[in-house]
Amino acid sequence: MSLLRDVRREFGEYNLIESAKRLVDRKPLQCSLYVTDRCNLDCAYCTEYDNSRPHPSIDDLKKWVRKIRDLGTMRIALVGGEPLTHPDIVELVRYCREIGFATSLTTNGFLLTREKVRALEKAGLQTMQISVDRMTPSPITKKSFKTVLPKLEYFRDSKIGLHITGVICKDTLPESRAVLETGLSRGIPTEVRLVHADPSNRFRVERGSIEELEEFMESLIERKRAGEKIHTNEAILRYQLKLLRNEPHDWTCTAGYKLFFVSAQGKFWLCSMKHTDKHIMDVTLDDLYANYRKKDCQKGCGVYCAVSTSLIVEKPVQVIAREVASRAKRLLTRREEADVTGAHGVNAGSNGAPAAGGGESSRWPANQQPTEQHPDVDVATAGNQPQPALERAEVV
Ligand SMILES: C[S@@+](CC[C@H](N)C(=O)[O-])C[C@H]1O[C@@H](n2cnc3c(N)ncnc32)[C@H](O)[C@@H]1O
Numbered sequence: 001m002s003l004l005r006d007v008r009r010e011f012g013e014y015n016l017i018e019s020a021k022r023l024v025d026r027k028p029l030q031c032s033l034y035v036t037d038r039c040n041l042d043c044a045y046c047t048e049y050d051n052s053r054p055h056p057s058i059d060d061l062k063k064w065v066r067k068i069r070d071l072g073t074m075r076i077a078l079v080g081g082e083p084l085t086h087p088d089i090v091e092l093v094r095y096c097r098e099i100g101f102a103t104s105l106t107t108n109g110f111l112l113t114r115e116k117v118r119a120l121e122k123a124g125l126q127t128m129q130i131s132v133d134r135m136t137p138s139p140i141t142k143k144s145f146k147t148v149l150p151k152l153e154y155f156r157d158s159k160i161g162l163h164i165t166g167v168i169c170k171d172t173l174p175e176s177r178a179v180l181e182t183g184l185s186r187g188i189p190t191e192v193r194l195v196h197a198d199p200s201n202r203f204r205v206e207r208g209s210i211e212e213l214e215e216f217m218e219s220l221i222e223r224k225r226a227g228e229k230i231h232t233n234e235a236i237l238r239y240q241l242k243l244l245r246n247e248p249h250d251w252t253c254t255a256g257y258k259l260f261f262v263s264a265q266g267k268f269w270l271c272s273m274k275h276t277d278k279h280i281m282d283v284t285l286d287d288l289y290a291n292y293r294k295k296d297c298q299k300g301c302g303v304y305c306a307v308s309t310s311l312i313v314e315k316p317v318q319v320i321a322r323e324v325a326s327r328a329k330r331l332l333t334r335r336e337e338a339d340v341t342g343a344h345g346v347n348a349g350s351n352g353a354p355a356a357g358g359g360e361s362s363r364w365p366a367n368q369q370p371t372e373q374h375p376d377v378d379v380a381t382a383g384n385q386p387q388p389a390l391e392r393a394e395v396v
Pocket residue numbers: 039045046047048079080081082083106107108130131165166167194195196203
């Protein structure tokens with residue numbers, strides 16, 4: 001019985017039949033909807049916010065969401081700007097769920113309150129990505145565990161699957177390992193990924209030492225293979241390593257087809273970097289299919305959700321088999337540990353939520369609950385040394 005429970009926990013999030021359909025038909029799998037351009041922060045690497053624009057109305061958002069669903073899209077990722085600044089975000093989540101979307105939301109976490117988490121959960125939100133770049137804030141990015149860690153407590157017993165994603169650049173790299181350890185040690189699938197390529201030089205950040213970045217990326221691949229909860233698939237980690245080494249990678253971008261973006265003005269975008277002036281209400285399935293082609297912006301592309309979906313569409317068996325192998329390894333390790341200690345892990349799995357790019361989400365392991373007791377400790381060095389999971393959980 002407990003083996004079955006473990007297997008369900010590890011693999012339950014895959015809606016395999018539904019997802020498999022999208023690999024063979026011409027309909028889209030996922031849309032990222034900018035619910036607003038407005039943001040309460042100003043990360044130096046970000047070009048995706050604009051506080052001069054008003055929030056779109058809930059009526060417009062619902063109209064666009066209905067259209068996106070009518071195109072056959074299965075999953076919707078609510079992004080921004082900062083989605084939690086939109087006054088009607090809970091109503092929008094509820095509507096997305098009512099019309100059948102698997103629904104996720106990406107947030108910097110600053111506006112999370114216990115009440116907001118409960119309201120989002122009640123509205124049916126399945127997955128939340130909290131972005132955390134560092135242990136402590138810096139002039140480049142304020143998204144740090146110092147702010148987010150106390151808020152993780154709100155997810156105790158929540159049905160919302162949680163995962164953490166950080167951006168790696170020169171400013172964050174010295175703390176990226178600690179961010180990873182802090183997330184993983186609490187049983188939260190965690191990922192850190194390279195800052196996007198910056199062809200138009202709009203970011204106010206440097207990328208950092210290539211050697212250090214390569215070494216870090218290699219360690220992520222090893223840990224993923226060993227079954228750790230790195231919230232991304234191996235294919236996308238390998239892709240990032242190739243980017244760093246400037247090695248060629250042959251792939252066909254499916255942005256604008258299997259996944260697409262809709263701006264906070266309702267415009268159809270292929271991805272966060274490639275915009276069009278066409279309104280989502282005018283888009284047809286033929287328009288989408290016309291975007292199934294190699295694109296002149298592919299070289300160095302850092303829109304990892306688009307690359308990841310494209311790699312899965314291209315080689316579904318290979319990418320999914322590797323992910324399944326990694327999780328099976330974790331399952332085995334956990335059971336071996338449980339046999340030794342006589343206790344089974346209590347890490348709840350996710351709940352059918354969209355986990356773009358073969359990622360995963362988690363609810364809290366009861367033995368690794370977040371703590372509010374040390375929000376001011378020196379978190380900068382936390383997690384630098386490899387430690388047993390439970391010890392690491394006490395570090396921050
Ligand atoms: C644009 S933000 C919107 C949601 C929310 N404000 C947040 O920060 O999570 C969505 C995600 O894109 C990431 N992001 C923004 N600019 C990026 C860049 N230049 N390179 C890599 N990731 C980036 C953010 O860190 C975040 O995880």
